[in-house]
Every structure is written in C-alpha cells, then in structure tokens.
Amino acid sequence: MAPAGGPGAKRGILERLESGEVVVGDGSFLITLEKRGYVKAGLWTPEAVVEQPDAVRQLHMEFLRAGSNVMQTFTFSASEDNMESKYFEHAEEAMWAVEVLKELGKPVAATMCIGPDGDMHGVPPGECAVKLVKAGAAIVGVNCRFGPSTSLKTMKLMKEGLQAAGLKAHLMVQSLGFHTPDCGRGGFVDLPEYPFGLEPRVATRWDIQKYAREAYRLGVRYIGGCCGFEPYHIRAIAEELAPERGFLPPASxxxxxxxxxxxxxxxxxxxxxxxxxxxxxxxxxxxxxxxxSMSKPDAWGVTKGTAELMQQKEATTEQQLRELFEKQKFKSAQ
Amino acid sequence: MAPAGGPGAKRGILERLESGEVVVGDGSFLITLEKRGYVKAGLWTPEAVVEQPDAVRQLHMEFLRAGSNVMQTFTFSASEDNMESKYFEHAEEAMWAVEVLKELGKPVAATMCIGPDGDMHGVPPGECAVKLVKAGAAIVGVNCRFGPSTSLKTMKLMKEGLQAAGLKAHLMVQSLGFHTPDCGRGGFVDLPEYPFGLEPRVATRWDIQKYAREAYRLGVRYIGGCCGFEPYHIRAIAEELAPERGFLPPASxxxxxxxxxxxxxxxxxxxxxxxxxxxxxxxxxxxxxxxxSMSKPDAWGVTKGTAELMQQKEATTEQQLRELFEKQKFKSAQ
Amino acid sequence: MAPAGGPGAKRGILERLESGEVVVGDGSFLITLEKRGYVKAGLWTPEAVVEQPDAVRQLHMEFLRAGSNVMQTFTFSASEDNMESKYFEHAEEAMWAVEVLKELGKPVAATMCIGPDGDMHGVPPGECAVKLVKAGAAIVGVNCRFGPSTSLKTMKLMKEGLQAAGLKAHLMVQSLGFHTPDCGRGGFVDLPEYPFGLEPRVATRWDIQKYAREAYRLGVRYIGGCCGFEPYHIRAIAEELAPERGFLPPASxxxxxxxxxxxxxxxxxxxxxxxxxxxxxxxxxxxxxxxxSMSKPDAWGVTKGTAELMQQKEATTEQQLRELFEKQKFKSAQ
Amino acid sequence: MAPAGGPGAKRGILERLESGEVVVGDGSFLITLEKRGYVKAGLWTPEAVVEQPDAVRQLHMEFLRAGSNVMQTFTFSASEDNMESKYFEHAEEAMWAVEVLKELGKPVAATMCIGPDGDMHGVPPGECAVKLVKAGAAIVGVNCRFGPSTSLKTMKLMKEGLQAAGLKAHLMVQSLGFHTPDCGRGGFVDLPEYPFGLEPRVATRWDIQKYAREAYRLGVRYIGGCCGFEPYHIRAIAEELAPERGFLPPASxxxxxxxxxxxxxxxxxxxxxxxxxxxxxxxxxxxxxxxxSMSKPDAWGVTKGTAELMQQKEATTEQQLRELFEKQKFKSAQ
Structure with a gap:
C-alpha cells in the first residue's frame, strides 16, 4: 500500500469523485462534543468553535488522522436561516436550496435526512433523488436521522430512482453511528432514547466496516458519518476500503x-x-x-404547521410539561 | 451554589477526604484514547503521553472540566514491573505493595480489580479490605473490571468486612463505564465482547448519576471511573452530588x-x-x-501459572489460533 | 348476555356471516396434538383420528367449550392430492381449487398461507384476494404461516385490494399462535426455531384479545387460529367479542x-x-x-422446482446432512 | 431396548428408587387444565376431577404415555388444612408434616418450594434437607416455584448439606416448565408475568433433556415436573434417560x-x-x-403475618386495587 495520506489530497471533492476515488467523510461533531463537555444538548449550537477552538481542532485532527478526506465546516444551525445546512427534511426545500446554490455557480452536494419511507411529506427516496439531480445537484445522498442499514436501504432506492429516470449523480452516505431498526419516518429524534439514552445503539467498528463495504458495493463513493460517528468509526471505513484505495489512514x-x-x-x-x-x-x-431491544418511536400525530410544532420562544412551562406527560402516558398505554 | 471549581483545590486527596469532602475521580484514558486513535488495543501502552501530548492533555482537560478533582498519572502498564499500577488481582500482591509504599512514608490508596466473588484466589472482598487496611492503606476500594452495580456490591462487602473487623478507612470506587451483569470472577476482559464490541454496554449519564448517589449513600467519598468512563460520565457524578458539594463543574x-x-x-x-x-x-x-442481552464469559478453566497463561514473547501463530478457536467452538456448544 | 352457546348454532358458516354474526374459528390440531404425544413432527399426518380418537375428540371439545362455532375436519395432509387442503401458497393454485369447488356447487372459503409480501410467486395480497373472489370464493383470507400482527397486515391489504376492485367478500383470519415479526415470505417454517423451539413466541391471551379486536375493527367476521392456537386463545377471541356477540363461551x-x-x-x-x-x-x-429477540429466517435462495426442494423418498443421509450443515454455517457467518 | 413401559411397573416408588431405578414423574395439572378450560386461575381448585373427569383422565393418559411412572393425585389445595399438600414454603412446617406422616407408618417424600436462597424464613436448602431427613423423610427435594436451572442449583445445595451431615436420602426434583433466572426468594408467583404472561418462559423439549441429564448426573433419581410441564416435557425426560433405563416411552x-x-x-x-x-x-x-429478557419480581417488603397477606374473604375492592396500583407505580419508578 501507498504511504498513509493518499493521493490527491489537495483536489476538490467533486474532482476526486469524477476521477473514481473513494472519498471518506468525517463524523459527529455536535453529539461528540456534547459528551466532551462543549455543546449543549437541545440547542446544539456550535459556539464551541469560538469558545473552545482547541477542543474543536482536536476533534478535526482525530477525524483526519482516522482517514477523513474532508473537513466539513462545523456550522450546523450556525446561521439564522439555516441556508447552508445540509439537513433537509423535505424534497421541495432541498430542491430550492440546490437551485439557489447552482445559480451562485457552485457544484452542489445535496443530502437529505430521510429514510426508506421518504421525506416528511412522503416523497419516496427515488423521487427525491431525481428532483435534486434535475435541480442541479452533482452529488446526492442521505445523512443523519437513520442508522447504517437503514441509510443504505434509502441509498439503494435513490440509486434505483435515478437509474429508472436515466439520470446520473455521485452518491453520498453519512449515516448515524447508531442502529435504528425501529425508527419511523421522523428518524432517531423520535426514539424515546434521543438524545441521552442512545448508548446501547452505538455501532461497533465491525458494523461500520460492513457498512463501508456495502456502500461501496452499491456504488456509493462518498462514505462518511453523522451524529454518533466517532473517529474510530471513520477509521473503520478507511481500513475496510484500504485495498481499493491503496493506503491506510495514519491512525491505523x-x-x-x-x-x-x-x-x-x-x-x-x-x-x-x-x-x-x-x-x-x-x-x-x-x-x-x-x-x-427495540422501542416505539414517539410521534403524536401532529403535522407540520400545527401549534404544537412551533419553535418555543420560552422554555416549556411546568404546566405544559404536565400536559405533554399526560399525553405520553395515554399513548404508552395504547 | 458556590462558583464552579470548589473549595480546597490545592489540598491532597487524603486531606480532603479527612475533612469530609467528596472527591470526584477521573475516567478512562486507554480505552478512550484508543477510540480517538492514539492507543493500540491489546498492548494498551501509554506512549501517547510522549507521541501525542496534545491529545492526552485534551482528555485531561475534559475530565477536569467535567468536575474531576484529580489528575491521575496516565501510566498504566508504563513501568516494567507494574509496581505503581493500581490494578491488583490478588489480595497478597496488593498487601505487599501497600507495605512497601508505606515504608516509603506515603499515605496509600489501594484499589483492587475484583468483584463480589473476591479476588482471583477467591479471597472475598471483606477480607481483602481488612488485609489492605492492616497493611497500612488509608483508602481502599475497587477499580476497573466490573460495571457500576457490580462494583458497588463489592464496595458494600468491603465496608461490611471492615466494620466487622472494627477497622476504618476511606472508601473509593472507580467502576467501568460498561454494564457487566454477566461477568464471572475475571471481569469484563473475559466477556466475548472485550475489547471491540462493548458499545451496547456503555452506561448512560443517568446510570452514572444513580451510581454516584448509591456510592454516596454507602459512604464512599472518592467516586470516579475507569475504562469506558467518558467526560460526560464524570460530569454526571459531579452533577448528582452538587447539592452535597455545593457547586457544579465547569462543563455544566x-x-x-x-x-x-x-x-x-x-x-x-x-x-x-x-x-x-x-x-x-x-x-x-x-x-x-x-x-x-447477556453473554457467557470466556474462561477455559486454566489457572494462574499454567503454560497457557504465560506472557507470549511472539504473536500467536496461525496454528495456535486454530487450536484456540476449536476449544472455543467446543465450549460454546456446551 | 345470552346464555353461552349463542344463537344460530345449527346454521352454516356462510349463512351466519351473511346475517352479520361474528364466527369464532378453532385452533391448532397438529402442533397441539404433537405436544400431547399423538402426532409426529415433520410428517404432520392426522392418523390420530383413527389411532387415538379420544385424544382428538377431547381437543375438539376444548375448542367448542372455548367458544369455537365450527368443527373443522382435522385432515391437513390427509388426502394424497391435497385437494381439500385449505393451505395455498400460490394464488394460481388457490384460484384453480376455488373454480373446481364452485363447479361442484359449493360455497367456497379460500384462505392462503401468505404474508404482506404476497404469495410465493410474489403476487401481492390485494391481487390474490381479487383473483379468489373473481374465481368464485365467498370468503377470503389467510391462515397459518404468520403470527397475529402480520396476518392482520395481510388482511388489511386484501381488504384494500377488494375495495379498489369494487368487489365484496367475507373476510376470514386464522393466524398462528406464535409471534413472527422476523419472518420472510416463507413464513414461520423458515424460522430457525421451527418446529421445536417456538415456545418463547407463543401469544398470551391478551395478545389474542388484541388480535380479535383489531380483526373485528378491520371488518373481519370469521376469526380463528391455526398452529399454536390453544383452547385458551380461542376463548380469548370469544371473550373479547362477547359485547358484540352478546354471550360468553362455556369455558368462561x-x-x-x-x-x-x-x-x-x-x-x-x-x-x-x-x-x-x-x-x-x-x-x-x-x-x-x-x-x-429476533431470528434470521433460513432461505437458501432455492426456488420451486429445483432439485433441492423435491420431496425426499428416503430420509436425508448423513452425507447430505453434513452438506446442508456446512451451507448453514456459511450462511450464518454472513 | 426393552418394550415401552419398563420393568417393575407395579412396585412402589420407594422400592423402585431403592433398587436403583430412575423414576419419571408427571407434570402440570392446574396450569395445563386452566389453558384447556377446566380450572380457574387464581383459585386453582381441582373441582375438574368431579366436573370434567374425562378432561382430567385425558391429561393423566398423556403423562403416562409420555413416560411418567407415577400418577400423582390431582389434589393440590383440595383439602382444607393443606395437610397432604406437597408444597411447603417453610422448613418447620415441612418437618412437622413429615413427622406426622411418619407416625402413621408411611414412607415419606417431602419436597419444598424453595430456591437456592432457602425457604421463606431464609433457612438454606442444605439445612432444610437435613431437617427433613432427620424428621424421617426417605425422599427429599424441591418442586414448583423455580425453573429447571434454579431447581437444580437448589438440589445441589441439598445434596451437599446431606453429605456434610453424613445423611442419606433419595433425591427428587420437580421443576417448573418455565425459565426463572430473575426470580427472588418467592419464586415465579412474584414475577410480574404470573400467571397469564408466562408464555415466553416455557422450556423447550431440549431444555428439559438437558435438565434431565444434569439431574441424573447430580444423583437425582426421581425426575419430574410441576406447573408448566406439558406431556412432551415429560417425554423429553424419558427420552434423554432411555439409555440408562433401557426403554422408551410409548409416545416416542x-x-x-x-x-x-x-x-x-x-x-x-x-x-x-x-x-x-x-x-x-x-x-x-x-x-x-x-x-x-428479565423482569424485576414484585415483593413489597411485606412479611408473613402482616395484614396485607391475610387471605381475603371477599374480592379486592376497587378502592383497594387503586391503592395497590399506586404502590406498584411508586415501586416501578424506583
């Protein structure tokens, strides 16, 4: 094998994918930094970049050392209007964002937080992929919300949708580092364990090697992770695909x-x-x-736009909590 | 509450325990740094201190920020004869080490890697504690090898042993961050999941708050963690005991x-x-x-001193592995 | 409530369904009599009718006492050509059988051993139901192969298929008494636990009350059971629907x-x-x-007609078993 | 092998044990007949003997056919003073009953409903066995309350107790047909699943073959079952020990x-x-x-003699139920 680090370290992602390389993504920032003490769960804001740059830098270093080819800006939720966010729950929003970015002359990677059942409006993955590519995305895929197996099922449906439509795009997957066989359409946030009881769902390195291999077999060439993906998970991707890529990551x-x-x-x-x-x-x-071994996701039948889903200006009051808790008790008894 | 950091930050541990304080220990170095890419599993040697001081320093910072009152030297396995190691499997060895240290005029904390079934020679926890205190230890307890519930069961037995013997000592517990209800006397290293499949056993922060509370009720005043204890677990101890201690840790x-x-x-x-x-x-x-949900520990009936337990000078050969694997297959069929 | 036994005890099933009654079916004969010592697993032949009529009669009595309105002839596999068998795996076979029986002037109930994924040729449940009704069946539904929840999912699809085609028929469900969330298309016979390790999957009476209620809500009016359905499960159906039917079964x-x-x-x-x-x-x-809590079904990718699926004239040889076992080992490692 | 049925069919149990035979007991009557519709759970009274003699006779026939050498009278709870009952929870009571029976000139088998932790007063199994043999029992052992593995653990302790005291007796085991690794001292009645949710705990025939083999190795020669033991479980004992006994049961x-x-x-x-x-x-x-996979047993810390444990003359009132339910909620939250 070639010395660690690999060829083409300075080229852009799209360029690398075009030349047939496998690109290894990075992993979890918010959830990982929460456990290290630098991010507040619930708000999930990235002020650590300013407040604790050493801690953020250290995590970047670990992902690079583990074999990541990229350094994604750690800005989830950092802008007020969420424009740069890569997290889309609805095909329409994603499509619109792609169009805007395309007008700015940028090659676009568009990933959605969706599972095999489609986006929050029920648009199936194949159709989502087609919409994004038609809007101008060069790379499409999924990230967050679902675990390794579920994310790959969605990727398969995206790929089939594109093939059926005669379209081409690079494929990208950034799964959770948690197993979520019991998730509904809303993904892991609806699991009762989110966000402080997800420990038993954390993937092993062997789970991730399997995920990397299956993603590769499916034709996905940008393979990384999202929430719950620790540095050793990224290393597992890089190690599994070392034969194809010709080199091991430094951390190996x-x-x-x-x-x-x-x-x-x-x-x-x-x-x-x-x-x-x-x-x-x-x-x-x-x-x-x-x-x-499995949980029933919460989902109280409320839909987008209802009063209950409004962003709260203030913290939930005791009275509101009591009401919510009663609803839940009722639900769990069903 | 008082500002974070707390009183008495410069005093020694024994002094603090004498004055009635609760001391919060730190957590996992080797297993945590392995996942971050700086330690090799199996060897578990601490060369990272020299090779990657920033990564080690960062982890120390996280534990301090989480509320740890101490900075244990990260030197497990670092010396050839293991003399400073706090990990004892046999009461006799521990007792001898305590006596040596005591002659050097040091106040001594002696913890053992044992569960409720006693040490590897079958000496029960109560008796171990008595031996250590008689040899001169001022602080006794357990660390590593067993999870929170099991470690507290052992502490209870130690405490009862001391009481029955009319002896006094400070109590110290440093549990694994993994649940191990299915462990035998050898502890978690004998679980089939050790060391690369322990993920689903990782304790939640709530598990650790419960552990801190129960340890406190039992009279334990040095409460920390060992392998698998991440910074947020240490923070959980500090938060649970904030009412008693009067302050929260910085990371809160x-x-x-x-x-x-x-x-x-x-x-x-x-x-x-x-x-x-x-x-x-x-x-x-x-x-x-x-x-x-539970595993049968490996343990092939070999005892200390047999050829099979000798430190290997060379890596296991393919032939040896085949033999071991056959034994295991036979065992699992029983 | 009316005295046990209920109205209309002498009328035919179709007549009763037409008049809006709920008909309670019976339960498991082969698997139950195997456990009582009168049937041989693997062969599943009903010679007990001749050899041990008392044991068979006793079980019939128990089902009647539990509330069953019917006495199905205990002749699964009893005829050489399987013509009377109610177990169909393929829509085409079922349709053909319905047509033959219809020519004989009989009102026909046709149930299939299929799950939500359709029959063994992949024909979906809705389409199966439509074919059967068009062929002349007055009652359609499922029996055997799948547990309560899965069977009701299939019934829902059948009902929707009929509605979409503007057809009407009485609905009938006879689920297993075992939970099978992990089954593939082949149903419970492919689960590794079949037939001698199904114990932990046995439904409770409360599971069956829920099943009866959901079936009723769905519009199913012939509700019974198949393999694994013991007398107390039948009683659970009769008790759950006692408010609608106006009487309790004798065993209550x-x-x-x-x-x-x-x-x-x-x-x-x-x-x-x-x-x-x-x-x-x-x-x-x-x-x-x-x-x-779940198993991977066996299914070695063989399809109908291949040599491996031929009825064996002689018992499997030791050599054949070794080959099969090797295949299985290979499979389980995947 | 000899023809089914075996030698010595007419001799008494003690005589057969003396001559070195293995005696196969029978199984569950109350719980099995409850599922068949002839016994009321909660009361557990054997009026079926009078009301439905055919159903009782059929079950006796099944156990005999499965290989049972005995026909225990089906009279649990049938007498007012419980004198003949074989179910003792306290060593003192059992000892007293043995003494009375011995005065009547009968050879006595005395079994207790206890687990490894001893009887309800905490008398350990070894000591119980010694008391019973000293009082005159020729056969001692356990029945009911605990599953196969737990019952054998208790038998081992009884055997060791007798050996240490230099006493001899025949050993007898009649385990539940349910797995109960999570039971406390009160046995399976304290499990939240008792009595209507025990299905997933039912032993397979293979579990029972293992139980029979281990009991035999331990020196137990009267091997049978109690609640949950169906005819096929008894057959499993008879089949496992066929090599030693020289014949198979009829049902084989x-x-x-x-x-x-x-x-x-x-x-x-x-x-x-x-x-x-x-x-x-x-x-x-x-x-x-x-x-x-495991449950926490109920046990509200009440002890014998307290008001809460009195036999109720009337059914629990709604008000009482509400109070009980509140207690339980409080407990489960701990």
Whole structure:
C-alpha cells in the first residue's frame, strides 16, 4: 500500500469523485462534543468553535488522522436561516436550496435526512433523488436521522430512482453511528432514547466496516458519518476500503486489522479473538437484561404547521410539561 | 451554589477526604484514547503521553472540566514491573505493595480489580479490605473490571468486612463505564465482547448519576471511573452530588440538569423528555433485536501459572489460533 | 348476555356471516396434538383420528367449550392430492381449487398461507384476494404461516385490494399462535426455531384479545387460529367479542375477565394484577437473557422446482446432512 | 431396548428408587387444565376431577404415555388444612408434616418450594434437607416455584448439606416448565408475568433433556415436573434417560430423537434441523423485540403475618386495587 495520506489530497471533492476515488467523510461533531463537555444538548449550537477552538481542532485532527478526506465546516444551525445546512427534511426545500446554490455557480452536494419511507411529506427516496439531480445537484445522498442499514436501504432506492429516470449523480452516505431498526419516518429524534439514552445503539467498528463495504458495493463513493460517528468509526471505513484505495489512514498505526493487537495477550481466550471471523460473527450483548431491544418511536400525530410544532420562544412551562406527560402516558398505554 | 471549581483545590486527596469532602475521580484514558486513535488495543501502552501530548492533555482537560478533582498519572502498564499500577488481582500482591509504599512514608490508596466473588484466589472482598487496611492503606476500594452495580456490591462487602473487623478507612470506587451483569470472577476482559464490541454496554449519564448517589449513600467519598468512563460520565457524578458539594463543574454550563436543554425543542414529545422522571424510568433499547442481552464469559478453566497463561514473547501463530478457536467452538456448544 | 352457546348454532358458516354474526374459528390440531404425544413432527399426518380418537375428540371439545362455532375436519395432509387442503401458497393454485369447488356447487372459503409480501410467486395480497373472489370464493383470507400482527397486515391489504376492485367478500383470519415479526415470505417454517423451539413466541391471551379486536375493527367476521392456537386463545377471541356477540363461551365459567380470579390472592401484589390495565401494558420477559429477540429466517435462495426442494423418498443421509450443515454455517457467518 | 413401559411397573416408588431405578414423574395439572378450560386461575381448585373427569383422565393418559411412572393425585389445595399438600414454603412446617406422616407408618417424600436462597424464613436448602431427613423423610427435594436451572442449583445445595451431615436420602426434583433466572426468594408467583404472561418462559423439549441429564448426573433419581410441564416435557425426560433405563416411552412412537422426523421435509434447510447439534446450540428468539429478557419480581417488603397477606374473604375492592396500583407505580419508578 501507498504511504498513509493518499493521493490527491489537495483536489476538490467533486474532482476526486469524477476521477473514481473513494472519498471518506468525517463524523459527529455536535453529539461528540456534547459528551466532551462543549455543546449543549437541545440547542446544539456550535459556539464551541469560538469558545473552545482547541477542543474543536482536536476533534478535526482525530477525524483526519482516522482517514477523513474532508473537513466539513462545523456550522450546523450556525446561521439564522439555516441556508447552508445540509439537513433537509423535505424534497421541495432541498430542491430550492440546490437551485439557489447552482445559480451562485457552485457544484452542489445535496443530502437529505430521510429514510426508506421518504421525506416528511412522503416523497419516496427515488423521487427525491431525481428532483435534486434535475435541480442541479452533482452529488446526492442521505445523512443523519437513520442508522447504517437503514441509510443504505434509502441509498439503494435513490440509486434505483435515478437509474429508472436515466439520470446520473455521485452518491453520498453519512449515516448515524447508531442502529435504528425501529425508527419511523421522523428518524432517531423520535426514539424515546434521543438524545441521552442512545448508548446501547452505538455501532461497533465491525458494523461500520460492513457498512463501508456495502456502500461501496452499491456504488456509493462518498462514505462518511453523522451524529454518533466517532473517529474510530471513520477509521473503520478507511481500513475496510484500504485495498481499493491503496493506503491506510495514519491512525491505523494504532490499530491492527481485525483486532490483531490481541494476539499477544496473556489469556488464550483473548488471543483467540484476534481474527476477522471472530468479530464478524459475534452477536454482542447489551448487558441490559431488563431492557427491550427495540422501542416505539414517539410521534403524536401532529403535522407540520400545527401549534404544537412551533419553535418555543420560552422554555416549556411546568404546566405544559404536565400536559405533554399526560399525553405520553395515554399513548404508552395504547 | 458556590462558583464552579470548589473549595480546597490545592489540598491532597487524603486531606480532603479527612475533612469530609467528596472527591470526584477521573475516567478512562486507554480505552478512550484508543477510540480517538492514539492507543493500540491489546498492548494498551501509554506512549501517547510522549507521541501525542496534545491529545492526552485534551482528555485531561475534559475530565477536569467535567468536575474531576484529580489528575491521575496516565501510566498504566508504563513501568516494567507494574509496581505503581493500581490494578491488583490478588489480595497478597496488593498487601505487599501497600507495605512497601508505606515504608516509603506515603499515605496509600489501594484499589483492587475484583468483584463480589473476591479476588482471583477467591479471597472475598471483606477480607481483602481488612488485609489492605492492616497493611497500612488509608483508602481502599475497587477499580476497573466490573460495571457500576457490580462494583458497588463489592464496595458494600468491603465496608461490611471492615466494620466487622472494627477497622476504618476511606472508601473509593472507580467502576467501568460498561454494564457487566454477566461477568464471572475475571471481569469484563473475559466477556466475548472485550475489547471491540462493548458499545451496547456503555452506561448512560443517568446510570452514572444513580451510581454516584448509591456510592454516596454507602459512604464512599472518592467516586470516579475507569475504562469506558467518558467526560460526560464524570460530569454526571459531579452533577448528582452538587447539592452535597455545593457547586457544579465547569462543563455544566453546557448541560441542563435532567435534559432541561430539551424544553425548547420544536417537537412536543421531545420537550416532554426534559424531566428527571422521564430519564430515570426509561428502559432504553439496544436497537439490536438479533442479539442477546447477556453473554457467557470466556474462561477455559486454566489457572494462574499454567503454560497457557504465560506472557507470549511472539504473536500467536496461525496454528495456535486454530487450536484456540476449536476449544472455543467446543465450549460454546456446551 | 345470552346464555353461552349463542344463537344460530345449527346454521352454516356462510349463512351466519351473511346475517352479520361474528364466527369464532378453532385452533391448532397438529402442533397441539404433537405436544400431547399423538402426532409426529415433520410428517404432520392426522392418523390420530383413527389411532387415538379420544385424544382428538377431547381437543375438539376444548375448542367448542372455548367458544369455537365450527368443527373443522382435522385432515391437513390427509388426502394424497391435497385437494381439500385449505393451505395455498400460490394464488394460481388457490384460484384453480376455488373454480373446481364452485363447479361442484359449493360455497367456497379460500384462505392462503401468505404474508404482506404476497404469495410465493410474489403476487401481492390485494391481487390474490381479487383473483379468489373473481374465481368464485365467498370468503377470503389467510391462515397459518404468520403470527397475529402480520396476518392482520395481510388482511388489511386484501381488504384494500377488494375495495379498489369494487368487489365484496367475507373476510376470514386464522393466524398462528406464535409471534413472527422476523419472518420472510416463507413464513414461520423458515424460522430457525421451527418446529421445536417456538415456545418463547407463543401469544398470551391478551395478545389474542388484541388480535380479535383489531380483526373485528378491520371488518373481519370469521376469526380463528391455526398452529399454536390453544383452547385458551380461542376463548380469548370469544371473550373479547362477547359485547358484540352478546354471550360468553362455556369455558368462561373458569375465567374471570382480565384475570379477575386473582383478586382474592393472599399476596397484595398479585391481587393488583387483577385488572385490564395491568395485562394490557405489561411487557412480559422471556427469561432468556442469553437469547436474541429476533431470528434470521433460513432461505437458501432455492426456488420451486429445483432439485433441492423435491420431496425426499428416503430420509436425508448423513452425507447430505453434513452438506446442508456446512451451507448453514456459511450462511450464518454472513 | 426393552418394550415401552419398563420393568417393575407395579412396585412402589420407594422400592423402585431403592433398587436403583430412575423414576419419571408427571407434570402440570392446574396450569395445563386452566389453558384447556377446566380450572380457574387464581383459585386453582381441582373441582375438574368431579366436573370434567374425562378432561382430567385425558391429561393423566398423556403423562403416562409420555413416560411418567407415577400418577400423582390431582389434589393440590383440595383439602382444607393443606395437610397432604406437597408444597411447603417453610422448613418447620415441612418437618412437622413429615413427622406426622411418619407416625402413621408411611414412607415419606417431602419436597419444598424453595430456591437456592432457602425457604421463606431464609433457612438454606442444605439445612432444610437435613431437617427433613432427620424428621424421617426417605425422599427429599424441591418442586414448583423455580425453573429447571434454579431447581437444580437448589438440589445441589441439598445434596451437599446431606453429605456434610453424613445423611442419606433419595433425591427428587420437580421443576417448573418455565425459565426463572430473575426470580427472588418467592419464586415465579412474584414475577410480574404470573400467571397469564408466562408464555415466553416455557422450556423447550431440549431444555428439559438437558435438565434431565444434569439431574441424573447430580444423583437425582426421581425426575419430574410441576406447573408448566406439558406431556412432551415429560417425554423429553424419558427420552434423554432411555439409555440408562433401557426403554422408551410409548409416545416416542410419535417422536424421532432430536427432531429426526424432519429429515424428509421438502425444504433442505428444514432437513438440516434433524440433528442433535442443531437443537442443542440454537439460541431461540422470543419474537418480542419490544420486551425485556428479565423482569424485576414484585415483593413489597411485606412479611408473613402482616395484614396485607391475610387471605381475603371477599374480592379486592376497587378502592383497594387503586391503592395497590399506586404502590406498584411508586415501586416501578424506583
């Protein structure tokens, strides 16, 4: 393999995709920095860039070291009107944003926060992809809201939609680092565990290697992550696709493939874990026998535009909370 | 509450415990830095201190910001003879180390990697504690190897052992950040998921608040964590015990208690999660319906001193791995 | 309520459905008699009718006592050509059978062993229903192969298909007594647990009350069960729909509604279980923490007509079993 | 093997045990007849003997056919003073009953409803066994309240207690047909699932073969079942121990060992299930991904003699239920 770092480090993403390269994205900023103590859950605002630049820089360094080819600006929610945000829930909004950016002469990557059931208005993934490409997007895909398997199902539907319409585009996937087999259309925010009880859903590095391989087989060439994607998950993408790309990421100096670092352990049963077959087949336990394996998403049947979904100017009052809580109790009893 | 940081920041740990303070420990270095890309799993050596001082410093900063009162030297495995290591598996070894340190005139904290079933020779926790205190330890407790609930069970037994013997000592607990209800005497390293599939076992911040509260009730006054304890877990200890200590940690500026940051969310069902009762009672799901909730620990009946447990000078050969794998297959069929 | 037994006991099923009655079907014969020792698993032949008429009669009595309005002839697989069998996997076969029976001047009920994904050729449920009604069936529905929730999903699709085609028919559902959320198109026989490890999937009486209520809401008026449906499951249907039907089944003399028989228990926490709200909301545990909650169905990609699916004249040889086992191992590792 | 039925069919149980035979007990009457529609849950009275003798006779026939050597009188709770009852919760009561029976000149089998933690007064199993043998019992053991694994743990402790005291007795085990790893001292009645949600805990035939083998290895020679033990479970005991006993039960004509009846199935993956290795290693799924695998037993800290545990003369009132329910809510929130 070529020395870590890889060819073409200075070229733009679109250029690299055009030349057939695999581009490795980066991972989670807000959720990861929340756990490190620099972001407030609920607000999810990126003031850490200003307040704690060292902490942000450190995380950027870790993703680069893990093999990421890009440095996405850490500005989710940073602008008032959300224009630059890459998070679209509705095909119409996404399409409109693409058109505006295209007029500015920029090549556009447009990803949506949607699952196999389509966007929040029920437009299916294939149709969304077609709309975005027709509006001018050169790269289309999904990010956030859904876990690795679900995101790849959506990508498959996008790809099929484009093929059926005779259109071409580069494909991009940035899944959550959490497993979400039980999500509804609203994605992981509707799971009762969001955002402070998602721990047991965190993907292992082996889950992510599988995700990278399947994405590659599907023809996706920009492969990264979103909320919950830690540096070692990005490294897992880079390691899985090292044969195709011809090089390993810098951080692989600290990671033997498939746990090979365990083969000098004093306990023989731990040495026996230093092999691909072991980690690929292991069904890891949750250590939580009193808990279920799936949850029912919350979703109280409210739709966009109703009073309940308005941005709150003030924090929920005690009275409002009591009402909400009653609704929930009623719901959970159904 | 008093401004963050708290009183007595310059005094020694023993002095602080004597004066009745609660000391908040720090958390996981090796396992956390492995995920960030700076430590090699299996070897678990702390060369990052030299190679990547910024990454190590950043993690120290996060723990301090989360409320830790201490900065433990990051030197697990760093010395050849393991003398300074705080990790003891046998009461005899621990006792001997305490005696040596005591002769050097130092006040001693001695913690053991043991669970309720006692040390690797089967000496029960109460007896271990008595031996350590008689040898001269001023602080006794457990760290690593077992999760929060299990570690507290052990602490209870230690406390009862000391009481029965009419002895006094400060108590210290540094649990794993992983749930391990299914561990045998060897602790989490024997779980099939160690070290690359522990994700679903990671404790939530609410689990850790409960752990801090129970430890406090038990009389433990040095409360920290070990492998798997991230900065937000340490913050959970500091927040839970803020009423007793009189101040919050710096990082709490980024964390409303019990998820209060969610009370301005646009979706009413997410606003309804901004309350203690919600997070305390939630049984979070694993998102892994094809997986079990508990595992059978590996442990092939070998005992200390047998050939199989010798430190390997060279990596396991393919032939050795095949033999180990066969043993394991046989075992899992039982 | 009217005395048990109910009105119209002598009329035919079609006649009863026409008059707006709810007909309660019966349940499982082969699988239940296997557990009682009178049927051989794998062969599933009904020779017990001749060999052990008392055992068969007893089970018929139990279903009648539980509220069943019918006595289905226990002849699954009993004829060489399977003509009378109500188990169809393909819409074409079912349609042909309906046409033959119709020529004989009989009113016909045609049910298929299919799930929401359609029959084994992929014909969707709505289309199947339309074909059957056009061929002359007066009653259409599903039986066997899938559990309560899945069977109702299929019924919903059948109903929508008929509505879209402007057709009318009586609806009939005879679900398994096992939960099968993880089934593929082949149904429960492809689950690794079939037929000797299905115990943890058995529905509770409360699951079946819910099933009966939902079926009723959907417009289904012939509601019964198939494999795994024990007498108390049939009683649960009859009890749930007692308000609509106006009478309780005979066996309800031995069953207070919603566990009311518990309200004289000596332990207060058991008395507290004598209420609807308790049983409806309880998430019952499996008592199997080392097991998963879902399985991957077997299905080796073979299709009808291939050599592997031929009826075996002789039992599988050891050599064949070894080959099959190897395939399976390979599959499970994927 | 000898023809089914076996030698010595007319001799008494003690005589048979003395001669070294393995005696196979019978199984569940009340819980099984409740599901068949002849017993009322909560009261659990055996009036079916009078009201529905055919149904009771049929179940007796099934157990005999499955290989049971005995026909226990179906009189649990049938006498006012509970004298003949084999269900003891306290060593003192059991001991006293044994003494009375011994004075009547009868050889006595005394089994207790206890788990590894001892009887309801906390007397450990070894001590209980010693008391019973000293009082005159020729056979001691456990029945009901706990599942197969737990019951065998208790038997092991009883055996060790007797050995330590230099006493001898025949050992007898009659476990539940339900798995109860999560039970407290009160046994399965305290599980929230008792008695109408125990389905997912039902043992498979393979679980029971394992139980029979382990009981035999432990030296237990009277092996049967209690609540939840269906005829096919009894057959599993008889089949597992057929090599030692020299004959198979009558019902084995309908059951090839280890699923061998599947080897002529049309689907190759089902044929592949016709082998011991398959069923022994399969981790069967619950089909209930929204449910946990273990439950917290109810137990409100009340002790014998308190008002709350008095037998109720009348059914619980609505007001009482509300109070109980409130207590429970409070408890579950802890």
């Amino acid at each position: 100096e600290k990671h033997g493939s498939w746990g090979s670092g365990l083969d000098m352990h004093t306990k023989p049963w731990i040495r026996a874990r230093a092999r691909k077959e072991y980690w690929e087949n292991l069904r890891i336990a949750s250590g939580r026998p009193y808990n279920p | 500026e980024k964390h409303g208690s019990w998820g209060s940051g969610l009370d301005m969310h646009t979706k009413p069902w997410i606003r309804a999660r901004a309350r203690k009762e919600y997070w305390e009672n939630l049984r979070i799901a694993s998102g892994r319906p094809y997986n079990p | 003399e031995k069953h207070g509604s919603w566990g009311s028989g518990l309200d004289m228990h000596t332990k207060p926490w058991i008395r507290a279980r004598a209420r609807k709200e308790y049983w409806e909301n309880l998430r019952i545990a499996s008592g199997r923490p080392y097991n998963p | 004509e309908k059951h090839g060992s280890w699923g061998s009846g599947l080897d002529m199935h049309t689907k190759p993956w089902i044929r592949a299930r016709a082998r011991k290795e398959y069923w022994e290693n399969l981790r069967i799924a619950s089909g209930r991904p929204y449910n946990p």
